[in-house]
Amino acid sequence: MKTMVAVLTVLTVIIAFWYAACLPMNIKGVLTQAERAGAEVVPVGAKERRDLGAIGLVLGNQFAIAATWSQDRPRLPAPHQVAVELWKTTGAMVLKGKPMSKRSLIFHGWVTLSATLLGFAMGTGLGILLAVGIVHSKVMDMSVMPWAIVSQTIPIIALAPMIIVVLYSVGVQGILPKAIISAYLSFFPVVVGMVKGLRSPDAMQLDLLRTYNASANQGFWALRLPASMPYLFTSLKIGIAASLVGAIVGELPTGAVAGLGARLLGGSYYGQTVQIWSALFAAAILAACLVALLGVIERVVLKRMGMSA
Amino acid sequence: MTTETTTQAVIEARNLDLVFQTNDGPVQALRDVNLTINKGDFVSFIGPSGCGKTTFLRVMAAxxxxxxxxxxxxxxxxxxxxxxxxxxxVFQASGLYPWRNIARNITLPLEIMGYSKAEQKKRLNEVLELVELSGFEGKYPWQLSGGMQQRASIARALAFEADILLMDEPFGALDEIVRDHLNEQLLKLWARTNKTIAFVTHSIPEAVYLSTRIVVMSPRPGRITDVIESPLPKERPLDIRDSPEFIEIAHRVREGLRAGHGDDV
Incomplete structure (x- = not known):
């Protein structure tokens, strides 16, 4: 109960701050429109207002406050505007029986999600394979690990167009280039986590297996792999969020017509800030759901393995 | 040393030396160690830390x-x-896998060594009974007390019927009451299975109570300073520890430890 109150308090503060931020952000646009419509605005003339402080304008034109929260194309849309847009493009579409319409965020979300999941699967598979190699071979540890680290220092926004161009020139397009960018971001946390996890058994555990004359292979399946499970799940949670970012970034340089990235891009072309913000929130909600789902799987698996205590 | 022709040497060390190369220079962990352990012996190694008792056990285990x-x-x-x-x-910590229940922890070495499922089951039941853990095979390690966990780890070491049991302070992390109980159980187990046991400890009463022979060691360099044959009978109830013989041996062990410590107490 106490934590609930605390959580709600934080949420309220954030939303109040957001509403407050709309005032200075949107006041100039609102006043320009109001002046055109014949209202009395202080001072007169957009030119005069241009260099004045936004907060001063708000205080001098308090009649305009409500309008800063209901513009068509505000610099910063108010929370309820984003919420309404989110509902119009998801729930309302479902009620109308057109959940997969081109204007539906469910449609766009699914396009991005499918690339995310494919990329996540590829990235996780690659990450686990690399980690196994790194743990078992000193040569791989010294030759692969530095490259894995370097790969993550290149901004993905710079690399994504190159990947798409190169793949397009060899005839690969559609979901795969996006999934590859997504895998590029998600394999890294899996490598790092799994290497740590596979190395987590202590010297005593390894000595014990040695006294059984166990092979490296037996040690891997009996000890190293199960011991790495908690590390794997932590990595997967980071990895799936990175996968979603990768898929969205993969949609930007192609001028894609579908996907959350396409909605972001389209919104910025036409100054549809409400659309941008609702796409951002859709992405955030999607990521939260994916991480939560992994959390549930983690709890179930570790409980069944007897490792939850 | 015994001259009986029926006794059979299981472990024999001759002029054994072991030098560790460390950042602070070489450390003589063992110097000129000579010892014969015969079949069916229960030999304890006792001494202050750094005397090489654990190292000696690890040398036996390769x-x-x-x-x-x-x-x-x-x-x-x-x-x-x-x-x-x-x-x-058997190590000081039980080292049970938290993701395996007691049964599957005990059969771990059997799985690795390729025993059949039926054979695993048979041996599991035998060793569970030996360490008095029957009925706990479905539990996970965290559901058991520290003493029970250590018994499970002993069962795991017994499961594949090796003749030799090497135990490195197996009860060092347990409280005294549990330790007494486990010592009593270990003696029964030793009598029933006729295994050869090498047992590292830093407890004088434990060493005297359990052993047929007590090897007193001292550090810098790690070496054997005294080997005491125990005159105590094989049948040893816990209250034997109040007998004059017991107290006399314990005294001799303590003297040996003190002498070995020399000038650096």
Missing amino acids: LEQPTGGEITVNGMSPDEARRQRAYGY
Whole structure:
């Protein structure tokens, strides 16, 4: 109960701050429109207002406050505007029986999600394979690990167009280039986590297996792999969020017509800030759901393995 | 040493030396160690930390390589003996896998060694009974007390029927009441199975109560300073520890430890 109150308090503060931020952000646009419509605005003339402080304008034109929260194309849309847009493009579409319409965020979300999941699967598979190699071979540890680290220092926004161009020139397009960018971001946390996890058994555990004359292979399946499970799940949670970012970034340089990235891009072309913000929130909600789902799987698996205590 | 012709040497160390190369220079962990352990012996190694008792046990298990001298286990090099799974090793921590229940922890070595499912089940039941853990095979390690966990780890070492049991302070992390109980159980188990046991401890009463022979060691360099044959009978109730014989041996062990400590108390 106490934590609930605390959580709600934080949420309220954030939303109040957001509403407050709309005032200075949107006041100039609102006043320009109001002046055109014949209202009395202080001072007169957009030119005069241009260099004045936004907060001063708000205080001098308090009649305009409500309008800063209901513009068509505000610099910063108010929370309820984003919420309404989110509902119009998801729930309302479902009620109308057109959940997969081109204007539906469910449609766009699914396009991005499918690339995310494919990329996540590829990235996780690659990450686990690399980690196994790194743990078992000193040569791989010294030759692969530095490259894995370097790969993550290149901004993905710079690399994504190159990947798409190169793949397009060899005839690969559609979901795969996006999934590859997504895998590029998600394999890294899996490598790092799994290497740590596979190395987590202590010297005593390894000595014990040695006294059984166990092979490296037996040690891997009996000890190293199960011991790495908690590390794997932590990595997967980071990895799936990175996968979603990768898929969205993969949609930007192609001028894609579908996907959350396409909605972001389209919104910025036409100054549809409400659309941008609702796409951002859709992405955030999607990521939260994916991480939560992994959390549930983690709890179930570790409980069944007897490792939850 | 005994001259009986029926006794059979299981572990023989001759002029054994082991030097660790550390950042602070070489450390003489073992110097000129000579010892014969015969079949069915219960030999305890006692001494202050750094005396090499654990290192000696690890050399027997081929977990450390000596830098000089000779050692044989069952007439082979320790590494050959390890590959033939000649011994079970019990560490100070139970080292049970948290993701396996007690039964699957105990059958772990059997799985690795390729025993059939039926054979695993049979041996599991035998060793569960030996360590008095029957009925707990479905529990996970965290559901058991520290003493029960350590019994499970002993069962795991017994499961593949090695003749030698190497135990490195197996009860060191347990409280005294539990330790007394486990000592009593261990003696019964030893009497029933006729295994050869090498047992590292830093407790004088534990060493005297359990052993047929007590090896007193001292540090810098790690070496054997005294080997005491115990006159106590094989049948040992807990209250034997109040008998004059027991107190006399304990006194001799303590004297040996004090002498070995020399000038650096």
